[in-house]
Amino acid sequence: MTEFSTADPAGARAxxxxxxxxxxxxxxxxxxxxxxxxxxxxxxxxxxxxxTIAPGGYAAKRLNRGARLRLVDLKGDACVSMLxxxxxxxxxxxxxxxxQKVQWNAYLDAGKLLLSDMGKVLMSIVEDTAGAHxxxxxxxxxxxxxxxxxxxxxxxxxxxxxxxxxxxxxxxxLGRKDxxxxxxxxxxxxxxxxxxxxxxxxxxxxxxxxxxxxxxDVIVVLANCPxxxxxxxxxxxxxxxxxxxxxxxxxxxxxxxxxxxEGLRAFQNVExxxxx
Amino acid sequence: xPDLTGPIVLDEVVPARAPWTAVVRKGQTLRIVxxxxxxxxxxxxxxxxxxxxRYSAQDTIAAQGNIFLRTGSVLMSNEGNxxxxxxxxxxxxxxxxxxxxxxxxxxxxYGHHTKSQHACVENFLQGNARYGRxxxxxxxxxxxxxxxxxxxxxxxxxxxxxxxxxxxxxxxAEMDLVVVVSNCPQINNPCNGFDPTPVxxxxxx
Numbered sequence: 001m002t003e004f005s006t007a008d009p010a011g012a013r014a015x016x017x018x019x020x021x022x023x024x025x026x027x028x029x030x031x032x033x034x035x036x037x038x039x040x041x042x043x044x045x046x047x048x049x050x051x052t053i054a055p056g057g058y059a060a061k062r063l064n065r066g067a068r069l070r071l072v073d074l075k076g077d078a079c080v081s082m083l084x085x086x087x088x089x090x091x092x093x094x095x096x097x098x099x100q101k102v103q104w105n106a107y108l109d110a111g112k113l114l115l116s117d118m119g120k121v122l123m124s125i126v127e128d129t130a131g132a133h134x135x136x137x138x139x140x141x142x143x144x145x146x147x148x149x150x151x152x153x154x155x156x157x158x159x160x161x162x163x164x165x166x167x168x169x170x171x172x173x174l175g176r177k178d179x180x181x182x183x184x185x186x187x188x189x190x191x192x193x194x195x196x197x198x199x200x201x202x203x204x205x206x207x208x209x210x211x212x213x214x215x216x217d218v219i220v221v222l223a224n225c226p227x228x229x230x231x232x233x234x235x236x237x238x239x240x241x242x243x244x245x246x247x248x249x250x251x252x253x254x255x256x257x258x259x260x261x262e263g264l265r266a267f268q269n270v271e272x273x274x275x276x
Numbered sequence: 277x278p279d280l281t282g283p284i285v286l287d288e289v290v291p292a293r294a295p296w297t298a299v300v301r302k303g304q305t306l307r308i309v310x311x312x313x314x315x316x317x318x319x320x321x322x323x324x325x326x327x328x329x330r331y332s333a334q335d336t337i338a339a340q341g342n343i344f345l346r347t348g349s350v351l352m353s354n355e356g357n358x359x360x361x362x363x364x365x366x367x368x369x370x371x372x373x374x375x376x377x378x379x380x381x382x383x384x385x386y387g388h389h390t391k392s393q394h395a396c397v398e399n400f401l402q403g404n405a406r407y408g409r410x411x412x413x414x415x416x417x418x419x420x421x422x423x424x425x426x427x428x429x430x431x432x433x434x435x436x437x438x439x440x441x442x443x444x445x446x447x448x449a450e451m452d453l454v455v456v457v458s459n460c461p462q463i464n465n466p467c468n469g470f471d472p473t474p475v476x477x478x479x480x481x
Contacts, residue, residue, distance in 0.1 A: 096334075097375020097416045100432055102384045106373070107430035117397075117414060119380030136343065136373070138334025143356030162354065176328040177412040179354065191426040195344035195369065197337060228338045262384045269383065 026054030026239050035243065039070065042245045049244035053080070055237040056157075058164035058223040060171055062087050065274075066249040069123070069212045069220060073130065073186045075238035076206040079227045080185040081139050081161045083169065083178075084114060084122050087217040090174055092118045096135050096181040102262050106191060108133040108183060111256055113263050114212070120273065121266040123212040124256050130208035132188025132200050139165060139182050140228040149235050158235045164223035172219055185210055186240075187227040199229040215250060216270050277444050278364060280305055282481035292472040293461035295399035297406070299324060300449045304481040305363065308420055309444045312473035314437030316422040316460040318376045318396040320404075320415070321351075321359055324452035327409060329353045333372040333416035343426065344369035345418065351447070354415070358450040365445040367438060371419040373426075374434055376400060377462045386464045399458030407454065419460075420445050422467050434465045448481075 004015035028051040029035045035050035048067055052074070053059050063069060071080050086092035095117035100106045102115055110128040113121045139161035145152025152160040154167065165179045186208060188200035224240045226232075250257050250267065257267045285304070289311070290296040300306050300321075308317055323329040335352040337343050345351075346369050351360040362370075375381075378397035382390040397414060404413055421439040426432045461472050 091411050095375065095381075095416075097373060098378075098381045098384075101374055101424075101434070102381060104433055105430045106426050106432045115381075115384070117378065117380070117411075119378070119383050136334065137338040138332065141335070141354065141356040144335075144338075181332070181334050181416045190430075191343055193428075195342045195426070197341045197343070228335075229341075265384045265388070269380070 026052045026057060037241065037243065039243060039245065046246040048246055049242060051242045053222060053224040053240045053242060055239060056159040056225055056235070058168050058221070059242060060168040060219065060221040061244065062217065062219050063214045063244055064217050065214050066247040067214045068126070068245050068247045069214065070243040071185055071210050072241035072243070073204065073208040074206060074241050076202065076204040076208070077236060077238040078224055078240035079187045079237055080240045081165070081182045081223045081225065082185065083165055083180060083182050083221040085219040086116060086122065087219045090172065090178065090219060092116050092120070093178070093180050094122060094183070096183060100135060102266070103260070106135065108135055111259055113266060114183070115266055119266060120269045121215045121263070122218055123214055125210060126213045126256065127209070127211040130186055130210055132186065132204065133210070134184040134187055134189035134227070136189050136191070136197060137184065137228050139223065140225055144228055148233070159225060161223040161225040164225060165221055168221035168223065184227060187230070189229065197229065199227070199231070201230065213247065213250065215267065216274070277366070280307060280478065280480035284478060284480050286477065286479040288477050289474050290457065290459045290477060292459060292474050293394055294459050295403035296457040296459065296477060297403045298455050298477065298479060300453045300455055300479055302449050302452050304479055305446050305448045306455060307444055307446045307478040307480070309442065309476040309478070310421045310439045311441065311476055313441040313443070314421060314439045314469040315473045315475055316462070316467040317420040317475055318400070318458040318460050319418040319420055320400060320456045322413070322454045323353065323359070324454055327407070327413070327454065329355050329357070330413065330415060331359060331418065333418070336372060343373050345372055351418070359453060360447040360449050363446045363448045366443040367421060367445065370445065371422040371424040372416065373432070374419050374422060374424040376417050376458065377460065382464065390464060393463070394461040396458035396460050396462070400456055403456040403458070419467070434467050436466045437469065
C-alpha cells in the first residue's frame with residue numbers, strides 16, 4: 001500500500017521524490033566529501049569517489065593522474081576484479097602479462113606497478129594490507145557461473161565478472177573487445193612448482209585494503225563477483241568499498257618510481273608521453 | 277611424431293621473425309613443429325564466427341588449475357568455451373603467462389636501445405590487420421615451446437627452453453578458428469635461444 005497515487009504525473013513525481021534520503025548498504029555517496037569513512041588526513045574537498053559495490057555489482061570511474069584509489073574488503077569476502085585503461089587513449093590498457101614479466105614477479109603487493117601494453121605504468125600499489133591477490137585466473141563468465149550457480153546473467157542473482165565488465169566499459173563507449181585480462185583483488189592465487197594454481201579462500205579479516213595511485217589519467221572498471229576458483233557452491237561475496245581522493249602526481253624522488261630499472265623506465269615513458 | 281589423421285590441407289614453413297595466419301576448422305588439427313629447437317611461437321586465436329570471442333589465457337588457467345599447457349590442456353575462450361585441445365606434444369609443457377614481446381615492453385625490460393627491434397606484437401598487429409582487427413584484439417597469448425617457470429616467491433622469467441629440434445605440438449580445433457601467429461623475433465632473452473629460426477605449420481583433417 002502506498003500513500004501516493006501514481007495515477008497522474010504529479011502523484012508519480014511526489015512518489016518518486018519521497019524516496020530522497022533513503023540509504024542502502026551498497027550505493028555511491030554523493031558528494032564523496034560527505035563519506036563518513038573518509039581516510040584520515042584527506043581533506044573532504046579532495047574526495048573524488050566514495051561508493052560501496054554490492055555483492056555481484058560493478059562500478060566504473062575516470063580518475064586523474066595522482067589520484068589515490070582505495071579498495072576496502074568491508075566484511076572479508078569481497079573479490080574485486082579490475083580493468084584499467086588510459087583515459088586519454090583507451091586503446092592503451094592494462095597488460096597482465098607485461099605486468100608480471102617486466103617486474104620479474106607474478107604476485108601483486110605493495111610497491112608493484114600495473115603496466116600498460118605500451119610500456120607505461122597505469123597505477124602503482126602504494127599500500128596493501130590484504131596480501132592476497134590474483135593476476136592469473138581472470139574474470140568469471142556467463143558459462144562458468146552457470147556451471148557453478150545455475151545462472152550467470154546480469155539480470156539474475158549470480159552476475160559474472162565478465163558481463164559486469166561489459167556494462168562498465170560500455171558506459172565509456174568501449175565494447176566486448178576491450179575487456180582485457182584483469183586482476184582480482186582480495187582473493188589470493190599462488191603457483192605451485194608443477195604449475196598448479198593454489199586458491200586461498202580465507203577466511204580473511206574484514207577491513208583489508210589496497211591503495212593505488214594513478215600514474216596517468218585512467219578509467220577504472222571494477223566488478224565484485226565470486227572468484228572463478230571459489231569452490232563454495234553458493235554465490236559467496238560481500239560488499240566492497242571504494243574511496244578515491246585527489247593527490248599529487250608522483251615526484252621524481254618517489255621510492256616506488258625508482259625501485260627498479262624496469263619500473264623507472266615505465267614512469268619515464270609516462271612522463272615523456274605527457275610532455276607538452 | 278605420430279601421423280596426423282585426415283588429409284593434409286596445408287603444410288608451410290614460417291620464416292624466422294614472420295607473422296602467419298590461417299583458418300582452422302572445427303575438428304582439424306594444427307601441428308606446429310619446432311624445426312631447429314627452442315623457437316617460441318606466439319599464438320592467438322579467435323572464433324571465426326565472432327572475433328570478440330578469443331583465446332583467454334586466464335580462463336584456460338582457471339579451468340585447468342595450472343599455468344602450463346600440456347597434452348590434454350583445453351584452450352578456453354574469454355566466454356568460457358573450449359576453442360582447442362592439445363592432443364599431443366613432445367615438449368613437457370608450454371607457456372601462457374609470458375605474453376608477447378613488444379617494442380614498448382622491450383624498452384622496459386632491456387632499455388630504449390631495443391625500441392626499433394621487431395617484436396611479436398608487431399607481427400600480431402600485421403597478421404590481424406588484414407581481418408580488420410587491431411590493438412583491441414591483443415590479449416595474453418600462448419607461447420608454444422617457451423619456458424616460464426614461477427618460483428615459490430612469485431619470481432618469474434623467460435628462461436632457457438626445454439624444446440629441441442623436431443619437437444611438436446598438436447592442437448585440435450573445437451570450433452572454427454582464425455589463428456594468428458608470431459614466429460618470435462626476440463633476441464634479448466633465451467626464448468629463441470637468442471637466434472630466431474623457422475617453424476613448420478601443418479593443418480590436417
